[in-house]
Amino acid sequence: MTQSGMRRAEPWLALAGAVALVAVAWAAPWLRFILTLALAKGIAVLGILLLLRAGQVSFGHAMYAAIGAYVVAFAAPSMGDVLVLLPLAMLTAGVVGLVIGLFITRYREIFFSMLNLALSMVLYSLLEKFYAITKGSDGIRVAPLSIAGMPMDGPMAAWVMFGTALAVAAIFWWVARRYLVSPMGEALSAIKTRETRLEFMGVSARGVLLVAYVLSALMAGAAGAIIAMTTRHVTPLLAYWTSSGELVFIAILGGAGGVLGPFLGAVTYELIRVYAAAAFADIWQMALGLALLAVILFAPGGVWGVIAALLRRARVS
Amino acid sequence: MSGTALLEARGLRLAFGGVKAADGIDLSVMRGEFLAIIGPNGAGKTTFINMTTGYLRPQGGTIHYDGEAITGLAPRAIVKRGIGRSFQLPQLFTEHTVLQNAALAIASRRGVWRPFAPLLSVGVMDEARDLLDRFGLDGIRDSRADTLNEGARKLADIAMAVALRPRLLLMDEPTSGVAASEKMAVVETLARVLREAEVTAVFVEHDMDVVERFSDRVAVWSQGRILALGPPGEVLRDPAVLREVIGVAAVDPSLPHA
Amino acid sequence: MITWFNENGLLLGLALLDGLAYAALVFMVSVGLNLVFGVLRVLNVAHGSFYAIGAYAAATLGGLAGLPAWASLPMLLLAAVLVGLLLGPVIERVLLRRIYSEEPVIQLLVTFALFMILEDAQKLVWGVQPVSNDAAVRLLGTVDVPFAGDVIPFTAYQLFLLPGVALATLVGLAWFLRRTLTGRVIVAVTVDREAATAIGIDAKKVFLLTFTAGAVLAALGGALASPTTSLVPGIGAQTIVLSFAVIATAGLGQIEGAALTALLIGLGRSVAVYFAPELEVVVPYLIMVAVLLVRPQGLFGAAEARRV
Numbered sequence: 001m002t003q004s005g006m007r008r009a010e011p012w013l014a015l016a017g018a019v020a021l022v023a024v025a026w027a028a029p030w031l032r033f034i035l036t037l038a039l040a041k042g043i044a045v046l047g048i049l050l051l052l053r054a055g056q057v058s059f060g061h062a063m064y065a066a067i068g069a070y071v072v073a074f075a076a077p078s079m080g081d082v083l084v085l086l087p088l089a090m091l092t093a094g095v096v097g098l099v100i101g102l103f104i105t106r107y108r109e110i111f112f113s114m115l116n117l118a119l120s121m122v123l124y125s126l127l128e129k130f131y132a133i134t135k136g137s138d139g140i141r142v143a144p145l146s147i148a149g150m151p152m153d154g155p156m157a158a159w160v161m162f163g164t165a166l167a168v169a170a171i172f173w174w175v176a177r178r179y180l181v182s183p184m185g186e187a188l189s190a191i192k193t194r195e196t197r198l199e200f201m202g203v204s205a206r207g208v209l210l211v212a213y214v215l216s217a218l219m220a221g222a223a224g225a226i227i228a229m230t231t232r233h234v235t236p237l238l239a240y241w242t243s244s245g246e247l248v249f250i251a252i253l254g255g256a257g258g259v260l261g262p263f264l265g266a267v268t269y270e271l272i273r274v275y276a277a278a279a280f281a282d283i284w285q286m287a288l289g290l291a292l293l294a295v296i297l298f299a300p301g302g303v304w305g306v307i308a309a310l311l312r313r314a315r316v317s
Numbered sequence: 318m319s320g321t322a323l324l325e326a327r328g329l330r331l332a333f334g335g336v337k338a339a340d341g342i343d344l345s346v347m348r349g350e351f352l353a354i355i356g357p358n359g360a361g362k363t364t365f366i367n368m369t370t371g372y373l374r375p376q377g378g379t380i381h382y383d384g385e386a387i388t389g390l391a392p393r394a395i396v397k398r399g400i401g402r403s404f405q406l407p408q409l410f411t412e413h414t415v416l417q418n419a420a421l422a423i424a425s426r427r428g429v430w431r432p433f434a435p436l437l438s439v440g441v442m443d444e445a446r447d448l449l450d451r452f453g454l455d456g457i458r459d460s461r462a463d464t465l466n467e468g469a470r471k472l473a474d475i476a477m478a479v480a481l482r483p484r485l486l487l488m489d490e491p492t493s494g495v496a497a498s499e500k501m502a503v504v505e506t507l508a509r510v511l512r513e514a515e516v517t518a519v520f521v522e523h524d525m526d527v528v529e530r531f532s533d534r535v536a537v538w539s540q541g542r543i544l545a546l547g548p549p550g551e552v553l554r555d556p557a558v559l560r561e562v563i564g565v566a567a568v569d570p571s572l573p574h575a
Numbered sequence: 576m577i578t579w580f581n582e583n584g585l586l587l588g589l590a591l592l593d594g595l596a597y598a599a600l601v602f603m604v605s606v607g608l609n610l611v612f613g614v615l616r617v618l619n620v621a622h623g624s625f626y627a628i629g630a631y632a633a634a635t636l637g638g639l640a641g642l643p644a645w646a647s648l649p650m651l652l653l654a655a656v657l658v659g660l661l662l663g664p665v666i667e668r669v670l671l672r673r674i675y676s677e678e679p680v681i682q683l684l685v686t687f688a689l690f691m692i693l694e695d696a697q698k699l700v701w702g703v704q705p706v707s708n709d710a711a712v713r714l715l716g717t718v719d720v721p722f723a724g725d726v727i728p729f730t731a732y733q734l735f736l737l738p739g740v741a742l743a744t745l746v747g748l749a750w751f752l753r754r755t756l757t758g759r760v761i762v763a764v765t766v767d768r769e770a771a772t773a774i775g776i777d778a779k780k781v782f783l784l785t786f787t788a789g790a791v792l793a794a795l796g797g798a799l800a801s802p803t804t805s806l807v808p809g810i811g812a813q814t815i816v817l818s819f820a821v822i823a824t825a826g827l828g829q830i831e832g833a834a835l836t837a838l839l840i841g842l843g844r845s846v847a848v849y850f851a852p853e854l855e856v857v858v859p860y861l862i863m864v865a866v867l868l869v870r871p872q873g874l875f876g877a878a879e880a881r882r883v
Contacts (some may be wrong), residue, residue, distance in 0.1 A: 057680050059620075059687060103864065106871055109679040110618045110827075114819045118860050121816045125856035181435045183424040190410045190421060197408040200370070201425040201481060202396040241812050245691055252684065283699060289691030296684060297673070 005315075006308050010258055013307070014173060017263065018166060025162055031274075032158050036230050038263075038270035039165035041250060044223035045262035046176050047216025048251040053180065054209055055192030056112045057251075060120030062243035064093040064217040066127065068224030069234040070134070076143040082164060083148055086225050093221020094214055101213040105206045108195075120239050127236035139235030142228055161230045168226065169263060172219055177259045179215070188212055220247075242285060249292050255302025264303040323348045323383060323485055323517050324400075329368060330377035338364040339375065340541035346485070346519055351508070353528040353549070354521045355562055356538030362521045363405060365538070366487045370402045371395040382485070401483030405490045405521075407474035409462035415473050416458040419445040422480035445480075451510055452476045453503075467494035472503065479510065486511065488520040492527055500524065504531055529553060537562065583850075588722035589729075590849040591842065596733035598841025599741035600800045604814055605821040605833045606748065607792030613765045613828035614785040617671065620686040622793050623815025624693035629658045629794025630801040630810065631701045634708040637802070647710035647802075648736075655798040659791030667786040672779075690815070698808050707805035711736075730803075737799060744792070745834050752830070761785060765828065820863040826876025836874060 021039075025032040044065050051058055068089035075085055104115050127134050134140065145152050147160050179185045187208045190198050198205045228234045237243065246269075254265020273284075280287045295302060301309075322345040329342035338361040346352050354362050367373040369380055371392040380388045387395055410418050420441050424430075427441070437445075449455045452472050457465060462473065471494045478486060491507065492500050508531050511518050522528050528535055528549055535552040537545040539561050545552050552558055580587070608622045633654035637647045670689060674682050715731040752758040763771040764781045772778050797814075817840075822829075825836035840859045847858040866874055 052680070055678065055680055057683060059683075103868065110612075110683065111823065113683050114618065114620075114816075114823070118816050118820055118863070121812070122857055122860050126853075129853050129856070178433045178435075181437075182431060182433060183421065183436045184430050186413065186417065186421060186436045189412050193411045193413075194408050196372075197410065197477075198425075199392045200396055200402060200408075201422055201477070202393050203425045204393060241816075242691075245687065248684065248687070283695045285691040286695030286699075289688040289695070292688040292691070293670075293685065296681060296688070 006258060006311070009311065010177070010260055014170075014260055017260070018170065021166065021267070025159075029155070029158075031271075032162050033230065034270050034274055035267065036158075036162045036165045037227060038266040039162075039169045040223040040226040040230070041247065041270070042223075042254075042263035042266035043165075043169050043172050043226070044220040045247050045250045045254065045266060046172055046259070047219035048247050049256055049259070049262055050176065050180075050185075050188065050212045050216050051209075052251060052256050053185070053192065054188040054212060056108060056209070057248060058116040058216075058244070059113045059241065059248065060116030060118070060244050061216065061220050061247055062241075063116075063120035063123045063239045064097060064220035065224030065227065065243070065247075066120075066123060066234075066236070066239035067093045067096055068221035069228035069238050070127070070140070070224075071221075072225045072228040073140040073142050073234045076145060080143050080145045081147065081149070082145055082152075082160065082229060085145070085229065086164070086168070086222060089225035089228075090218050090221045093224070094218040097214045097217020097221075098210075101210045101217070105209040105213060117241060117244065120244055121241060124236050124239040124241075127239060134236070137236055139233055142232040142234065145229055161226065165226050165230070168222055172222070173259055173263070180259065184208055184211060245285070245288065249288050252292060252295050253302050255304030255306075257301055257304045257308060261302055261304040264307070268303055321348050322346060324369065324519075325381040326365075326369070326378065327381075328378035329365070329375045329380070331364060331368060331373060331375050337361075337541040339368065339378075342378065342541070342543060344536060344543060344546070346517060347534075349515060349517055350533040351511075351517075351531055352519045353532035353535045354519060354538060355523070355525075355528060355535060356544070357562060360538040361541040362538045363489055364541075366402060366489055366519075366521065369395075369487060370400060396481065396483075399482075399484040400487065401478040401481050401485070402487045403471075403475040403478040403489060403491060405493070407467075407470040407494075409465075409470060409473055409477070411463040412461065414459050414461055415449060415454055415465070415469075416442075416445055418462055418473060418477055419448050419458075419480055422477040423448070426481045448476055448480055452479075452506065468496055468499065468503075471495055475507065479514075479516075482514070483516060485517045485519070488518065490521050490523065492522065492524055500527065501530075525553060584722070585725055585727060586849050587846075588720070588725075588727050590845045592720065592727065592729050592734060593848070594842035594845030595838075596737045596803070597845055598838045599737040600796050601817065601821055601841050602741045602834050602837035603744060603796030603799065604793050605818040605825075605837055606744065606830060607789035607796070608815075608818045609822045609825070609828060609830060609833050610748075610792070611786055611789035612822070613830075614761055615671070615675070615782050616768075617675075617682050617686065618819070619689075619786075619789070620683065620815055621666070621689040621693050622789065622818060623811040623813070624690055624697065625658065625662060625790045625793035626797035626800075626814045627806070627811035628662070628693065628697055629655050629797030630806050631697060631706060631797075632658050632794070633798035633801040634706050634806060635701070637710050638708045644710065644714055647708075647714055651711060651798040651801070652795070655795035656791055658794035658798075659787060662794075663787030663790030664783060666790075667783050671782070671786065675782075690811070694808070694811055697811065701806075703808055705805040705807050707801075709802045711802040733803060740795075740799060741834075741837075744795075745831070748830060757784070817859055820859045822873075824863045824866045824873055826873025829873065829875040832873070832875030 021035055025035055044061065048058060048061055071089040071092045072085045075088060100119060104112060107115060128136050152160050187198060187203060191205050191209060195205045224238060250265040250269050251262060253269060254261035277284065299305065324346040326342050326344045329339045331339040342365060356362055364373065368375045371390050374389045379386060382398060382400060387398065410421065417436065420436050423441050423444050424436060446455065449458050454469060454472055454476060457469060465473065471491065475488060475491055492504060495503050504527050532549050534547060535549045536543055537552060537558050544561055545555055545558050604626050608619065612618050633651045636654045637650045670685065674685050712730050712732040715736065717728045718731045718734055720727045720729050752762050760776055761781055763776060764778055768778060821836050821840055822833060825832035840862055843858045843862055844855060847855045
């Protein structure tokens with residue numbers, strides 16, 4: 001299927017996917033938790049996707065998820081409403097993303113990737129060391145939450161979080177779709193292919209990248225907040241390089257071709273993790289690494305690419 | 318004379334290691350003229366364009382554009398002042414179609430950075446299609462830029478520079494890669510487009526036919542200096558120039574003999 | 576000022592000595608990373624894993640039953656060489672060779688995947704419990720260092736061996752790259768790969784050699800570090816991030832610059848350990864950011880003539 005054909009098909013696929021997710025969450029309540037987390041990670045990976053369009057990969061984006069999560073953990077006792085915590089977490093992550101982004105968007109490729117990694121490891125260390133504030137590696141239990149004033153408990157809480165994750169995912173999916181075909185979004189890809197030309201058109205490549213970077217920080221912050229509100233426990237591990245590695249892996253697994261890729265990849269990943277974690281518990285990173293290599297070398301379009309190929313063949317026959 | 322000069326370069330110097338790419342360049346480009354730059358490879362022609370467009374910073378000398386000093390400004394600042402440039406090796410966005418390439422150029426000129434309106438919204442698309450039409454590229458507008466042949470890529474590159482509506486356009490070998498049979502037609506189109514828009518053009522060129530027909534003046538570059546400057550009729554017959562650009566023994570048979 | 580010195584002089588002295596030893600280790604790892612980057616133009620994220628595996632291997636080899644005490648030192652070297660020679664060529668031929676022509680993003684992703692694989696491989700072999708073997712340190716004993724009228728007891732290992740090996744490596748590497756034919760070939764490939772291949776240099780062999788050398792250097796850094804600390808999972812990640820900070824601050828591809836920068840960062844971190852422990856981890860990155868803000872190409876990196 002052509003690119004534009006896939007683009008038109010995407011909303012239908014997204015709708016079908018959303019319906020499927022709700023159906024599964026209803027029929028198999030033990031999967032609700034996993035799917036909520038998958039949706040949240042998908043949101044964070046959307047941010048990675050934006051940067052991938054510009055040919056850059058951040059190895060440290062989990063730090064923004066961690067920021068979002070810890071904002072929730074710190075703020076929950078005094079203002080524990082989902083509708084307050086979510087924007088607060090996003091805003092905080094976005095502001096930090098702006099500050100860091102101003103510096104980091106000067107760089108490309110290796111520097112960009114590794115600087116992000118370095119900063120995320122710094123955050124991890126700080127979260128671990130300042131026990132008095134962050135409770136170190138023990139982590140913080142998130143206080144009971146409410147939504148629009150109503151206290152959340154029991155199965156209702158699980159549904160609220162699932163619904164929130166789905167809603168936020170849908171909104172960001174729509175935002176990313178529109179953004180990527182706007183002049184600024186298309187300019188991202190121009191950074192990858194001919195950054196010099198962009199400058200010679202009077203466009204600040206750095207500015208374009210910065211906007212994408214802040215957006216991606218916002219998204220990761222939202223993801224972290226949802227994860228915190230769902231798991232009710234935040235630890236410094238959220239910022240560790242393995243968490244960032246997970247996001248990158250999901251991005252490649254899902255496929256960078258369409259905006260649904262991150263969610264396809266996240267759901268696939270979380271489901272596999274649930275069933276394979278027991279078998280591969282000790283070597284989970286190794287399994288991820290091997291899978292990443294396999295996808296890069298043999299199926300670089302990811303799950304999205306596979307779906308596109310299937311649809312193409314269906315159309316032809 | 319300097320009252321009508323759009324671009325003035327004085328005493329430009331730039332050396333890479335031991336090589337003097339610019340060794341005291343003095344040049345005034347008059348408003349509305351078509352100035353051809355010829356010379357052997359490595360003489361510093363592209364370096365001159367690079368310095369004028371901010372890609373390289375000269376080590377000495379000044380550049381004035383429309384009376385304002387632009388020496389050492391970054392490319393973005395220079396582009397915003399109305400200087401455009403096309404490249405020796407076409408610089409296209411390889412993952413975008415020709416239409417999208419043109420649209421990006423037009424969008425940046427218009428400052429259209431709304432995050433939620435598509436790039437190919439009506440206004441931009443119409444102008445992009447019109448531009449490609451004028452350059453004869455309309456037929457391939459939906460092809461990805463990395464699938465074009467050399468000539469088409471060259472034209473697209475120039476079209477993108479023209480899309481920015483510069484007042485001064487610097488073109489680096491605009492006809493290289495264009496098929497010989499099409500060359501004259503292409504340059505005629507280009508010349509017409511530019512003259513209609515009252516664009517001052519400076520172009521590096523190796524084809525003396527093109528130089529003869531389309532330039533008002535010719536500047537001859539040699540080892541970082543300007544060897545000769547004047548109307549093509551004079552400059553292209555100057556024996557010193559012929560020796561430098563074409564070689565001692567050979568005389569280009571396509572030129573009318575003195 | 577004088578009173579501060581009187582009270583904290585010993586601590587400062589310790590910090591300086593510690594910093595010197597630490598800097599030596601940091602240099603060993605960073606120089607290999609920089610060398611590989613300079614020649615292959617690939618940043619090997621798995622370089623940190625070479626360090627970790629070298630460290631673990633040294634601890635294991637040094638702990639073999641029946642080993643005479645004096646053998647603990649050569650064992651370190653042996654471990655490093657074994658690890659480097661085993662991992663380096665295999666990875667270069669099987670994996671890296673496929674990606675030299677790929678986009679930089681792909682190259683980074685591949686070395687990152689490799690890093691993930693090796694980190695778990697290391698956990699598989701050596702487990703998650705701390706591993707330590709300080710035989711080499713004990714062998715060389717302690718030295719009393721006179722400092723500011725007092726005496727600081729310090730291990731000879733950290734005082735002499737580590738800086739000594741680092742210095743030898745620096746000098747040896749510089750000599751090798753400048754004076755030997757192979758070394759000059761490597762420099763030629765670094766400076767202009769195309770021109771070098773045009774005159775008949777086999778770039779593939781150079782890549783293999785360089786990558787292996789880098790692996791050995793990283794493993795040696797780890798091996799040398801292993802007697803001074805207890806080894807746990809995660810040191811690979813810490814190391815690659817720190818080495819990157821060093822070479823980013825020094826300037827990509829700069830060998831001598833890496834030595835000075837390692838010293839700067841090593842001393843900085845050490846001083847932080849003794850005087851502001853919570854900031855210990857942050858200091859190297861603060862230094863890196865401070866330098867990059869002022870000189871984006873690093874302290875010794877060549878400023879690009881191009882403006883874009």
